[in-house]
Amino acid sequence: MTMTDRLGNITNNSSPGASSAVLDRPNRQTRRRSRGKVQRGLRAETTLDRVKGCGHYAIGNMVSVRVGEHGADYGRLMTCGSVWACPVCSARILYERTREVAQAIEAWEARQGSMGLVTLTVRHKRSDSLKEVWALVAKAWSRVTSGKRWATVKADLGLAGWLKTTEVTHGANGWHVHLHLLVFLDDSVSEDRFAAATGSLIQRWTDAVASLGGSALNGVQDAKLLVNPTLETAAYLTKNVYMPDDLALEVTRGDLKESAGRTPFGILQDAWESNERGQRNAADWALWREYEQASFRKRQQTWSQGFRASLGLDDARTDEEIAADEEGDPELGEEVTTVCWLPIETWRIIRASDHLYEGLLDAAAIGDAIPFLDAHGLEWLPPEEGYRFYAGRVA
Numbered sequence: 001m002t003m004t005d006r007l008g009n010i011t012n013n014s015s016p017g018a019s020s021a022v023l024d025r026p027n028r029q030t031r032r033r034s035r036g037k038v039q040r041g042l043r044a045e046t047t048l049d050r051v052k053g054c055g056h057y058a059i060g061n062m063v064s065v066r067v068g069e070h071g072a073d074y075g076r077l078m079t080c081g082s083v084w085a086c087p088v089c090s091a092r093i094l095y096e097r098t099r100e101v102a103q104a105i106e107a108w109e110a111r112q113g114s115m116g117l118v119t120l121t122v123r124h125k126r127s128d129s130l131k132e133v134w135a136l137v138a139k140a141w142s143r144v145t146s147g148k149r150w151a152t153v154k155a156d157l158g159l160a161g162w163l164k165t166t167e168v169t170h171g172a173n174g175w176h177v178h179l180h181l182l183v184f185l186d187d188s189v190s191e192d193r194f195a196a197a198t199g200s201l202i203q204r205w206t207d208a209v210a211s212l213g214g215s216a217l218n219g220v221q222d223a224k225l226l227v228n229p230t231l232e233t234a235a236y237l238t239k240n241v242y243m244p245d246d247l248a249l250e251v252t253r254g255d256l257k258e259s260a261g262r263t264p265f266g267i268l269q270d271a272w273e274s275n276e277r278g279q280r281n282a283a284d285w286a287l288w289r290e291y292e293q294a295s296f297r298k299r300q301q302t303w304s305q306g307f308r309a310s311l312g313l314d315d316a317r318t319d320e321e322i323a324a325d326e327e328g329d330p331e332l333g334e335e336v337t338t339v340c341w342l343p344i345e346t347w348r349i350i351r352a353s354d355h356l357y358e359g360l361l362d363a364a365a366i367g368d369a370i371p372f373l374d375a376h377g378l379e380w381l382p383p384e385e386g387y388r389f390y391a392g393r394v395a
């Protein structure tokens with residue numbers, strides 16, 4: 001089996017969801033709509049202005065109704081581009097990130113290099129704030145990767161490049177922050193060499209954490225050579241995504257055993273459901289808000305400098321660029337058509353009513369957007385005309 005087969009041909013497909021075993025699950029449209037519902041519920045609770053406006057404010061004087069093979073959506077709306085805190089944007093961003101990781105894995109395999117996965121974490125108490133735990137992890141990593149001894153670790157490991165992903169969960173012992181490092185190794189590295197070199201890397205990590213006043217146990221850090229990296233490997237590094245049908249899985253995943261906790265989107269889901277039941281769970285919302293604030297403007301993924309370029313891969317697009325790209329929306333499918341435009345006044349009426357908002361998407365998905373709008377006495381413009389009169393913020 002070739003790497004491309006194992007990656008579900010993901011790198012050759014402009015729609016990463018289309019052919020991948022991991023991402024191409026049924027109910028794409030259901031999942032997407034659930035995300036939209038939670039996003040709209042989040043408006044009243046979020047502390048972040050951009051998240052509040054995401055999917056709500058129009059960019060210009062009209063909003064489009066778009067239909068693809070997997071359903072319908074509204075277009076020309078503001079996007080927040082938050083990979084951490086927006087159920088809608090995070091999904092779009094992480095589809096693309098998964099594809100990028102898969103491309104890098106494939107390129108590295110073509111060069112016969114080895115790869116490994118290292119997970120680093122710190123001890124934490126229930127009373128530690130997320131901000132504190134996160135800062136400790138970030139500082140410890142920058143200590144690990146500076147100075148002469150880092151050069152020695154790199155040489156011992158044959159480290160050509162790395163991808164670092166930060167992940168957050170919350171459990172009985174409070175906030176848990178860990179780093180997943182996908183390490184790209186120069187040549188075919190033996191198990192023994194890998195174990196020895198990652199052993200010193202881990203020692204360096206626990207020393208760095210201790211020097212910063214924290215504590216990290218060697219035994220809970222993890223390093224393994226990847227024998228046949230798959231799309232699951234790529235998806236593993238890009239999994240902070242709101243997927244209602246996957247939330248239960250997340251909790252039982254082996255690497256979360258220690259924390260036995262919830263993902264942030266799991267917390268959001270519980271908090272949102274409590275509001276839906278009319279029994280707002282203040283404790284869950286407090287956790288969510290703490291998380292929103294602590295993750296604000298942080299990077300979720302970082303490639304070591306110059307590594308992607310050395311593989312001949314493009315620079316990764318920013319989270320904001322991906323979220324705002326209406327063409328590359330993997331969940332709607334390849335062919336996305338604007339079926340009509342809504343003047344801003346119509347849009348304000350629709351977004352204020354779950355019944356109209358959901359009803360129009362349901363109707364549009366089966367080709368009935370116009371009859372639906374007419375039946376509700378809502379003004380609309382046909383595609384060409386709307387396009388002519390559309391005036392966006394961006395020319």
Ligand SMILES: [Zn+2]
Pocket residue numbers: 051054055079080081082086087088089090323
């Ligand atoms: Zn968003």
